[in-house]
Amino acid sequence: MTTFTKHKAKKIILCIALALLLLIxxxxxxxxxxxxxxxxxxAGIISxxxxxxxxxxxxxxxxxxxxxxxxxxxxxAGIVFYPGGKVEYTAYSGLMYELAQRGYMCILTRMxxxxxxxxxxAADGYDDLISSVPSWYIAxxxxxxxxxxxxxxxxxxxGDTMPFDGIILLASxxxxxxxxxxxxxxxxxxxxxxxxxxxxxxxxxxxxxADNTEYILDGGIHSFFxxxxxxxxxxxxxxxxxxxxxQTAAIIDSWIQ
Numbered sequence: 001m002t003t004f005t006k007h008k009a010k011k012i013i014l015c016i017a018l019a020l021l022l023l024i025x026x027x028x029x030x031x032x033x034x035x036x037x038x039x040x041x042x043a044g045i046i047s048x049x050x051x052x053x054x055x056x057x058x059x060x061x062x063x064x065x066x067x068x069x070x071x072x073x074x075x076x077a078g079i080v081f082y083p084g085g086k087v088e089y090t091a092y093s094g095l096m097y098e099l100a101q102r103g104y105m106c107i108l109t110r111m112x113x114x115x116x117x118x119x120x121x122a123a124d125g126y127d128d129l130i131s132s133v134p135s136w137y138i139a140x141x142x143x144x145x146x147x148x149x150x151x152x153x154x155x156x157x158x159g160d161t162m163p164f165d166g167i168i169l170l171a172s173x174x175x176x177x178x179x180x181x182x183x184x185x186x187x188x189x190x191x192x193x194x195x196x197x198x199x200x201x202x203x204x205x206x207x208x209x210a211d212n213t214e215y216i217l218d219g220g221i222h223s224f225f226x227x228x229x230x231x232x233x234x235x236x237x238x239x240x241x242x243x244x245x246x247q248t249a250a251i252i253d254s255w256i257q
Contacts, residue, residue, distance in 0.1 A: 038114045039228040041091035045241050046227050050093070055100035057093075060107070063122075065089075066129070067096040067106040076103040077135040077256055079168070080123045082116045082144030084226065089114070091228040092141065094242070098249035104256075105133055116140065116147035123151055130163050137184075137256065138164045141225045142195070145172025149207075152176060152183070166211075168252060170225040171196045173204040185212040186255045188248060190220025192235035215251050220244050 054070040069075055079099060083089040089110045096106040107126055112118040123138055130136055140148035148167060153176030155162055166184030167174070171193055178185070185208050189196055219238025223230045225248060227241055237244070 038086040038088060039091065039223075039226075039231055041088045041093070042227040042229060042241075046090070046094045046097075049097050049227075049242060049245065053097045053101040055097050057097075060126075060129075063110040064126075065093065065096070065108040067093075067100040067104075067108065069100050069103050069105065071103075074103055075105050075133055076253075077137060077165075078105040078107070078129065078133040079252075080107045080109065080126070080136065080138045080148075080164075082109060082122065082138070082140035082148045083111055083114065084141040084171075085116065085143035086114050087141075087226055087228055091226040094227045094245050095225065095249060098245055099252065102249060102253040104253075105129065111144075116144045120147050120151050120154070123148075135256075136164050137166050137168055139168035139170065139252075140172055141170040142172050142222065145169040146175060149174030149176045149178070152178065156181065168255075170248065171222045173201045174207050175204060177207045178209045179207060181209050183209045183211070184255075185209050186215070186252065187212070188215045188217060188225075188251055190217045190222065190224070190235070190237075190244070192219055192237060193222040194233050194235035195222035195231065213255055217244060217247060220247070 056068045056070065058066050058068070060066040081092060081096065083092055089108060092108055096108050099106050107129065109122040111122065116122065138148045138152065140146070152164065152167060164183070166186065169185070169187045171189040189201070221230065221237045222234045224237055224241045224244035227245070230237070
């Protein structure tokens with residue numbers, strides 16, 4: 001190979017490397033812009049719910065809020081909650097207050113860039129809390145529910161100890177096959193939900209364990225499982241945000257008991 005040819009080859013390699021770096025940088029910038037456009041918690045509605053309950057809320061760590069019933073001696077079970085995609089995690093505080101009022105310790109996890117897929121193992125690291133309550137469930141809204149199902153699937157695949165008795169899906173579905181497990185599954189979605197992909201939801205019912213329960217909230221929508229307004233493409237609600245959250249908490253309570 002001549003010196004000229006070698007020089008030309010180096011230039012081509014350099015150009016390809018620069019192009020790849022630019023592509024990576026552009027993708028990172030595009031993702032950051034995408035992730036920064038998220039739904040923020042509605043503090044007004046959350047405060048309305050909070051004012052009616054006596055749960056204790058603490059920052060377990062910088063990425064976790066812990067909701068504990070007023071009477072810690074009467075905790076029924078624990079729930080680890082995965083937020084929906086591109087939704088501020090505190091938007092689910094209203095539901096956590098309602099569940100805590102009914103006797104459930106709730107762990108609400110913050111997700112990187114508000115996307116549960118970036119931290120599927122977010123339920124790890126709470127051994128002290130899990131050991132203090134005999135029964136635990138993992139729950140998630142929308143894409144958070146999908147991620148929660150993936151976490152359960154990873155535990156099973158790796159042969160790890162299963163700390164959960166079941167999974168709670170809010171306007172969500174699981175892609176992991178849990179049909180041969182003895183887990184319980186609760187699925188809730190609203191009749192007026194304009195966001196959930198019902199085709200994918202129905203197709204993935206084959207992954208449900210035998211012990212499953214489905215509730216369809218009459219007049220409920222996708223967004224009102226949290227408190228963050230109504231997201232793009234959702235349906236028209238036939239109940240208030242607060243009412244949907246209360247009904248959801250009541251269904252979960254009845255199902256666990």
